[in-house]
Amino acid sequence: MAKTVDSLKIELGERSYEIIVGEKILDEAGSFIKRKVRGNSAFIITSKTVKRLYGKRLFDSLRRSGFDVEIFSVEDGEGGKDINYYISAIRDLSKFDEPIERVVFLINFGGGVIGDLGGFVAGTYRRGIPYVHIPTTLLAMADSGIGGKSGIDFISGRKKIKNKVGVIHQPSLVLCDIALLQTLPEREIVNGLSEVIKHGCIKSSELFSFIEENLEKIINKNMDAIFRAVSISYRIKAEIVSMDERETLGIRTLLNYGHTIGHAVESASNMRYLHGEAVAIGMVCANDIATRMGFLDKSIAERIEKLLVRAGLPVNIKGIKTRAIMDALKHDKKFMGKPRMVIIKKVGEAEVVDGVSLELIEEVIRNRGGS
Numbered sequence: 001m002a003k004t005v006d007s008l009k010i011e012l013g014e015r016s017y018e019i020i021v022g023e024k025i026l027d028e029a030g031s032f033i034k035r036k037v038r039g040n041s042a043f044i045i046t047s048k049t050v051k052r053l054y055g056k057r058l059f060d061s062l063r064r065s066g067f068d069v070e071i072f073s074v075e076d077g078e079g080g081k082d083i084n085y086y087i088s089a090i091r092d093l094s095k096f097d098e099p100i101e102r103v104v105f106l107i108n109f110g111g112g113v114i115g116d117l118g119g120f121v122a123g124t125y126r127r128g129i130p131y132v133h134i135p136t137t138l139l140a141m142a143d144s145g146i147g148g149k150s151g152i153d154f155i156s157g158r159k160k161i162k163n164k165v166g167v168i169h170q171p172s173l174v175l176c177d178i179a180l181l182q183t184l185p186e187r188e189i190v191n192g193l194s195e196v197i198k199h200g201c202i203k204s205s206e207l208f209s210f211i212e213e214n215l216e217k218i219i220n221k222n223m224d225a226i227f228r229a230v231s232i233s234y235r236i237k238a239e240i241v242s243m244d245e246r247e248t249l250g251i252r253t254l255l256n257y258g259h260t261i262g263h264a265v266e267s268a269s270n271m272r273y274l275h276g277e278a279v280a281i282g283m284v285c286a287n288d289i290a291t292r293m294g295f296l297d298k299s300i301a302e303r304i305e306k307l308l309v310r311a312g313l314p315v316n317i318k319g320i321k322t323r324a325i326m327d328a329l330k331h332d333k334k335f336m337g338k339p340r341m342v343i344i345k346k347v348g349e350a351e352v353v354d355g356v357s358l359e360l361i362e363e364v365i366r367n368r369g370g371s
């Protein structure tokens, strides 16, 4: 039986939208969308695996609600954020959009990769058309599905730089069916958990303790435990995004905890580390730096590391040259302006610090296994 279990409004003035969470609500997606989104034709962007597992159910639900539907799918994983998929999506979308009576909107049906690619397509096609997120990974439900940040990776020189091209374009609706997580592989659950733990570290000791106490249940896909972790997590993200949508006040920057070094590790590994895995390494490196600079007590850093290790997330770097990570870091403009990082002072309290020395960062990366 389908049941709606939660809803939350993201307050952004005229760009406000709702996140609706339920169990087994995918088959009703068409009627939810009909009530919230203007348009008669849905262009779905998804990944190969999600299309195979759930594409027909979403397609049928939309058809039952009277929508014209087209599905566009990309490869699984980070490779889906390649510019060639963006170009193909725009080409197919524009063909689908040709009949004069069609009013087209997008549906991003998948994980964070699909959300980032699809959000960028929606934000740039005809200078912005409406879109719906239907996140299917823990990471996308708890984090990336909210906030409107989108983007694709771009090859610069010989290196692939993450999120090099992107826009902020808010969705019209986020629809989460937590039952879809039943088919998500364990490595992907753990990967998503990394961002949930990050939210606990920067803003909620309650969330952090909840994960400590319920880790095994979450990994074993106990739906009540997953729902609680996800719902606290997107509330934190929603609150931060509502306060600082375009990251101009330094509040949204706090979400970058673990991401400065994390993104550099992810890029330098050629995306061998999943996003959340790289962020886990980024978090322990940020903690090492904060401890060395006297901001963070060692016992708190150890508590966080212990949880990451228990979850099965990496806390040491394997097979990547320190130089490659430092090079990737130097592509991060936000960082290089005046070397700044998000550090935490205690569980639930984060701060941005300026003037972090590159020598200290390099030393910490080496100590964590950078060769």
Ligand SMILES: NC(=O)c1ccc[n+]([C@@H]2O[C@H](COP(=O)([O-])OP(=O)(O)OC[C@H]3O[C@@H](n4cnc5c(N)ncnc54)[C@H](O)[C@@H]3O)[C@@H](O)[C@H]2O)c1
Binding pocket: 047, 048, 049, 050, 053, 076, 077, 078, 081, 110, 111, 112, 113, 114, 116, 136, 137, 138, 139, 140, 143, 144, 145, 146, 147, 148, 149, 150, 162, 180, 181, 182, 183, 184, 185, 188, 191, 192, 195, 275, 276
């Ligand atoms: N925009 C933001 O605010 C934001 C925030 C955090 C991360 N991100 C981005 O998100 C991306 C990572 O997203 P992700 O971790 O969701 O990975 P992902 O989108 O690559 O999905 C992981 C894998 O799981 C498969 N999959 C998805 N749902 C499934 C399901 N229900 N059952 C079985 N398989 C399923 C996918 O096909 C894919 O192979 C990174 O590119 C990262 O930069 C964006």
